[in-house]
Amino acid sequence: MLSSSRQPIERAGPERIIARLTRLAPLTAPDIALLRQLDDWRHDPPDTHLIREGQRTTPRFLVSGWAARIRLLDDGRRQVIGFVLPGDGIGFCRRPQPMATCALVALTPVQTLDAEPVIEALAAMPDHAPLARAINIAAGMDEAWLMDQIVRLGKLTAYERLSHLILELRCRLAAVDHADDADGLSFPPTQEVLGDATGLSLVHVNRTLRQLREDGMIGLRNGRLKIHDAPALAAISGFRQPRPSEWVGPEC
Amino acid sequence: MLSSSRQPIERAGPERIIARLTRLAPLTAPDIALLRQLDDWRHDPPDTHLIREGQRTTPRFLVSGWAARIRLLDDGRRQVIGFVLPGDGIGFCRRPQPMATCALVALTPVQTLDAEPVIEALAAMPDHAPLARAINIAAGMDEAWLMDQIVRLGKLTAYERLSHLILELRCRLAAVDHADDADGLSFPPTQEVLGDATGLSLVHVNRTLRQLREDGMIGLRNGRLKIHDAPALAAISGFRQPRPSEWVGPEC
DNA sequence: CGCTTCGTTGAGCCCCATCAAAGTAGGTGG
DNA sequence: CCACCTACTTTGATGGGGCTCAACGAAGCG
Numbered sequence: 001m002l003s004s005s006r007q008p009i010e011r012a013g014p015e016r017i018i019a020r021l022t023r024l025a026p027l028t029a030p031d032i033a034l035l036r037q038l039d040d041w042r043h044d045p046p047d048t049h050l051i052r053e054g055q056r057t058t059p060r061f062l063v064s065g066w067a068a069r070i071r072l073l074d075d076g077r078r079q080v081i082g083f084v085l086p087g088d089g090i091g092f093c094r095r096p097q098p099m100a101t102c103a104l105v106a107l108t109p110v111q112t113l114d115a116e117p118v119i120e121a122l123a124a125m126p127d128h129a130p131l132a133r134a135i136n137i138a139a140g141m142d143e144a145w146l147m148d149q150i151v152r153l154g155k156l157t158a159y160e161r162l163s164h165l166i167l168e169l170r171c172r173l174a175a176v177d178h179a180d181d182a183d184g185l186s187f188p189p190t191q192e193v194l195g196d197a198t199g200l201s202l203v204h205v206n207r208t209l210r211q212l213r214e215d216g217m218i219g220l221r222n223g224r225l226k227i228h229d230a231p232a233l234a235a236i237s238g239f240r241q242p243r244p245s246e247w248v249g250p251e252c
Numbered sequence: 253m254l255s256s257s258r259q260p261i262e263r264a265g266p267e268r269i270i271a272r273l274t275r276l277a278p279l280t281a282p283d284i285a286l287l288r289q290l291d292d293w294r295h296d297p298p299d300t301h302l303i304r305e306g307q308r309t310t311p312r313f314l315v316s317g318w319a320a321r322i323r324l325l326d327d328g329r330r331q332v333i334g335f336v337l338p339g340d341g342i343g344f345c346r347r348p349q350p351m352a353t354c355a356l357v358a359l360t361p362v363q364t365l366d367a368e369p370v371i372e373a374l375a376a377m378p379d380h381a382p383l384a385r386a387i388n389i390a391a392g393m394d395e396a397w398l399m400d401q402i403v404r405l406g407k408l409t410a411y412e413r414l415s416h417l418i419l420e421l422r423c424r425l426a427a428v429d430h431a432d433d434a435d436g437l438s439f440p441p442t443q444e445v446l447g448d449a450t451g452l453s454l455v456h457v458n459r460t461l462r463q464l465r466e467d468g469m470i471g472l473r474n475g476r477l478k479i480h481d482a483p484a485l486a487a488i489s490g491f492r493q494p495r496p497s498e499w500v501g502p503e504c
Numbered sequence: 505c506g507c508t509t510c511g512t513t514g515a516g517c518c519c520c521a522t523c524a525a526a527g528t529a530g531g532t533g534g
Numbered sequence: 535c536c537a538c539c540t541a542c543t544t545t546g547a548t549g550g551g552g553c554t555c556a557a558c559g560a561a562g563c564g
Contacts, residue, residue, distance in 0.1 A: 071399060071402075071403050073403070073407060073490050074490050075490075077407050078407075079402060079403045079406045079407045080406075081399050081402050093392070099392075101392065101395055101396040101399055102399055140345070140351075140353065143353055143395075143398075144353040146395075146398050146399075146402070147323060147333050147353055147354055147398075149402055150323075150331060150333050150398070150401055150402055150405060151323050151325070151331045153402060153405035153406045153451065154331045154332075154405045154448075154449075154450075154451035155325060155329050155330075155331045155451065157551075157552095158551075158552070190509090190510065190511090191510075191511070191512095192510080196406075197406075198406075199405065199406035199407065200552075200553090201552070201553055201554075202510095202511090203512090203513090203552090203553075203554080203555095204551085204552055204553070206511065206512060206513085207512090207513085207552090208552095210512080210513095222561090238325050238326050238327075409519080409520095410519080410520070442541085442542065442543090443542075443543070443544095444542080452520075452521090453520070453521050453522075454542095454543090455520090455521075455522080455523095455544090455545090456519090456520055456521070458543065458544060458545085459520090459544090459545085460520095462544080462545095474529090505563105505564100506563105506564095507562105507563085507564085508561100508562090508563085508564105509560100509561085509562085509563100510559105510560080510561080510562100511558105511559080511560070511561095512557100512558080512559070512560090513556105513557085513558080513559095514555105514556085514557090514558105515554100515555090515556090516553105516554085516555090517552105517553085517554085517555105518550105518551105518552095518553080518554095519550105519551095519552090519553090520549105520550095520551090520552100521548105521549085521550080521551090522547100522548085522549080522550095523546105523547085523548085523549105524545105524546085524547085524548105525544100525545090525546090526543105526544080526545080526546100527542105527543075527544070527545090528541100528542080528543070528544090529540100529541090529542080529543095530539100530540090530541085530542100531538100531539085531540085531541105532537100532538085532539085532540105533536105533537090533538090533539105534535105534536090534537085534538100
């Protein structure tokens with residue numbers, strides 16, 4: 001098992017997708033109608049390989065649950081390229097025969113929604129300009145998160161890496177209204193997954209998280225994360241909100 | 253200085269761009285005519301910041317020389333996100349107001365060519381389908397190289413990282429006819445740059461390169477690299493050619 | 505109530521960072 | 535043509551951050 005499955009399956013419709021995209025570029029009525037018409041759902045349990053490397057992809061939205069883009073090495077080592085969170089697109093790509101450049105694994109039970117009609121509509125008629133714009137901005141943000149991942153792995157210490165990653169995830173979850181309230185926020189990845197994401201060993205992830213806890217930065221128990229001192233975490237890790245202010249909602 | 257500038261400035265026209273793209277998707281006569289009409293050149297010396305982070309970008313081709321996409325940390329630390337080689341696109345982006353997600357620095361004298369007319373032509377008329385396809389494939393490859401960079405930094409040892417990076421660069425250079433012949437190939441990055449790219453210290457890059465040399469894997473002197481045992485390097489580092497065979501030319 | 509998965513903690517060590525200094529090669533000006 | 539400077543490369547010594555091995559605790563589940 002890659003992840004604990006103690007989170008309840010969360011019910012959500014395309015409204016979350018709409019909420020997120022409209023924050024990136026205000027959608028028009030036809031855009032929203034188009035998104036509401038989507039109805040090809042899939043539900044997959046944790047550890048499902050949603051996409052395999054080199055396989056053809058088809059565009060979908062992740063509506064609820066967490067997934068991870070991973071690359072497998074010959075000897076079984078595994079690198080998490082990045083996390084895919086509710087509201088994110090999967091396999092959006094303008095190439096005619098899109099091949100997955102990495103695998104996608106469900107970390108929790110996930111709900112996904114076929115987005116093929118959206119892509120077709122965008123290709124066919126240009127009167128969905130705001131929607132196209134929102135999707136393009138989201139793609140740009142994804143690329144920026146990839147670069148953040150490179151900086152984490154290349155230049156940050158263990159303590160900084162985890163601080164930085166936690167802030168990224170909080171920021172991205174806030175953009176889909178998973179604010180971290182009094183209860184904290186749902187944080188499903190296991191320490192093994194965090195290790196594969198940060199290039200650290202499971203053991204060292206554990207020690208570093210304990211350190212963050214003892215320093216009063218975070219609280220983490222039973223898959224719930226509470227961020228106590230975000231400014232300190234940002235100062236430690238150098239995390240900055242994505243720069244172009246147009247990319248993000250106010251609460252990021 | 254980030255780089256030695258001992259390489260002669262190499263003269264090349266759009267033919268290199270055409271050669272590369274036509275290998276990705278056979279271009280048609282109008283495609284080629286369009287590329288040959290490009291004539292807005294720029295020549296920049298080493299260490300020029302071709303793009304700054306957060307700045308608006310305009311699409312260009314890198315025709316000759318090497319550049320690096322970098323991210324700067326507050327404390328002056330620097331991470332090389334990836335290398336930009338002859339034939340690569342710069343700032344190709346379908347967003348309406350593309351902002352650079354990282355800076356771009358020239359490692360050698362570079363020649364670039366404005367690609368705005370290409371983007372406009374693709375947007376205006378769909379009869380440049382092969383060209384659009386080639387550019388999309390190139391973009392997909394760029395994303396795949398980013399993931400390779402993540403795997404290098406996250407999961408490989410110093411010895412493996414340098415082996416892997418060297419093979420990637422050879423592969424990409426081969427795609428623009430910079431084969432490594434008897435003389436080896438031009439390899440301008442300094443050990444400092446290699447360190448910033450691989451997440452290693454300058455000193456350790458030096459030691460690891462010596463190791464590779466002593467093991468008979470490579471020869472590297474005065475900015476020329478000779479790869480003696482590519483299969484061994486591939487076995488060590490797990491490097492694989494980009495998987496979809498359609499992505500690459502035969503000599504990659 | 506045993507099994508499985510995840511989290512936690514300790515001991516030892518190695519890879520690689522850091523500090524320091526010397527060697528080499530190109531470029532420039534007297 | 536030599537002296538000097540700068541940028542890059544090379545090598546040594548030392549220490550620390552993080553890995554590995556090992557084992558135990560905790561929690562969910564059938």
